[in-house]
Amino acid sequence: MQEALERYVAVRAAPELEVLGRTGGIVEADRATVVPMLERLQVASRPPRMPASTETAALSQAQQHDVYGSMVALRGNVSAQEAMATQDRVILGLRKETRTTVKRGQGDYDDRIVVLWRDAEGQDMCGSSSKLPPSRPLNTMATPRRGRSALVLLT
16 A cells, blocks of 8 residues: 555656755755655656555455556556546556466466446445456456546556
């Protein structure tokens, strides 16, 4: 959850962080406190890592939405970012770079598809599938909905 919070801060405060990062942007007396925070936020601006299933298993729907939604906020296109505020679905594809030659050429099917949306009551929702084999259809997680969906693929 800390990573997701730092990603949101890094995205939403990007202009302010840029000013602070410039020479003279931080008062000397505050450097010891502010510089480590800026470094953490700079790391949060890098491509996100795919959390292990065990890291998200005990999280509520809203918490999972925050974890994956922060990835969309950081790396998603405008359509995906706009859809996050509506009842439209955002489909997030997470690609884990693993070798295709393991398991006698069968490969590790450890990619993940996550569907994010806000329900009619305004609750943030999240559905995901881990260890996605190539033959699994995407619509197994989808539910009927109005509007459109936005697709975001992260590698």
